[in-house]
Amino acid sequence: MRHSYKTEAIVIRGRDLSERDRIVTFISPSEGKFDAVCKGAKKVVAKTSARYEPLNMLKLSVTVGRNLDTVEQSELVTVFPEIRKTLEATAQALYYLDIINRSLEKREENHRIYNLVKKSLLLMEGGQEMDILTRAFEAKFLVLMGYKPVTDSCCVCGDPGGHLRVDFCRGGVICPKCSDLSGEGETSRIMPGTLQALKFLLKCRLDSLSTVKFHDRIGNELKEVLRNMIEFNNPGAMANRRCYDTLG
Ligand SMILES: [Zn+2]
Incomplete structure (x- = not known):
C-alpha cells in the first residue's frame, strides 16, 4: 500500500x-x-x-x-x-474540463484522456483557432471513451451505402431502413461535407489543425452532431449545453 x-x-x-x-x-x-x-x-x-x-x-x-x-x-x-485573456477561450477550456468531470469515474487511470485535455489546452494557449480545436477535442473524446462514431457503413446493419443520416444514440451513420426504427429525435441528416470533416477529425493529429478550416455550415452541423453524440452516450455530460452555446 x-x-x-x-x-x-x-x-x-x-x-x-x-x-x-x-x-x-x-x-x-x-x-x-x-x-x-x-x-x-x-x-x-x-x-x-x-x-x-x-x-x-x-x-x-x-x-x-x-x-x-x-x-x-x-x-x-x-x-x-493566454487562454485567460478572453472569456471565449476560458469558456471553451472550462467546457473541456466540465465534460471530463461529468463523464469520468473517480480514480480511473486514463492517461490518454489527460493527454487529450493537456494537449488541447496547450494548443489553445498557443493560438490554435478554437472552433476546430473544440470539434477535434469532442471527436477524440468520443473515441477515447469507447464511442467512436461509425462513418463508413450503417452502424446497425453494416450496409455499406453512402448513408447521409446519423443516429446519435447508436453512434454513427445509419441506412434508411434502420433509421425508420430509430427513436424520436435520435437521428438527423448529415451533409457529405460534414461527414468528411468528421472522418478527418477522428483520425487527424491535434497539432495538425492549424491549416484546417471548415465552411460555417459544416462547422455548425458538426458541432450539433458531436454534441448530440456526447450527450446520448454520456447522459449528464452536456448538462450545461445551453451555457456552452452562449459562451462558445
Ligand atoms: Zn442499416
Whole structure:
C-alpha cells in the first residue's frame, strides 16, 4: 500500500472544506479524476490561494489518506495566461474540463484522456483557432471513451451505402431502413461535407489543425452532431449545453 505519490495534474474545480481548506478535484495521467484536500487554499493572504483555480496545471506531492488524500506540496506549471485573456477561450477550456468531470469515474487511470485535455489546452494557449480545436477535442473524446462514431457503413446493419443520416444514440451513420426504427429525435441528416470533416477529425493529429478550416455550415452541423453524440452516450455530460452555446 503506497503512502504518497507525485503527479502532474490540472485543476477541474474546488469547493470549501473548512475555514482554511478546500477540496480540489484534479485530473492527472496516473490517478485519473481525483479529489484531494489542499490546506490553506482558502486563506486569502496565502500565496497558494490562487494556485488551485480551475484550469491551472500543477505538479503535486500527495499523501494518501484513509478517506481523502492531501496535497503536501505543489508547484505551478502554468495558469494558461493566454487562454485567460478572453472569456471565449476560458469558456471553451472550462467546457473541456466540465465534460471530463461529468463523464469520468473517480480514480480511473486514463492517461490518454489527460493527454487529450493537456494537449488541447496547450494548443489553445498557443493560438490554435478554437472552433476546430473544440470539434477535434469532442471527436477524440468520443473515441477515447469507447464511442467512436461509425462513418463508413450503417452502424446497425453494416450496409455499406453512402448513408447521409446519423443516429446519435447508436453512434454513427445509419441506412434508411434502420433509421425508420430509430427513436424520436435520435437521428438527423448529415451533409457529405460534414461527414468528411468528421472522418478527418477522428483520425487527424491535434497539432495538425492549424491549416484546417471548415465552411460555417459544416462547422455548425458538426458541432450539433458531436454534441448530440456526447450527450446520448454520456447522459449528464452536456448538462450545461445551453451555457456552452452562449459562451462558445
Ligand atoms: Zn442499416
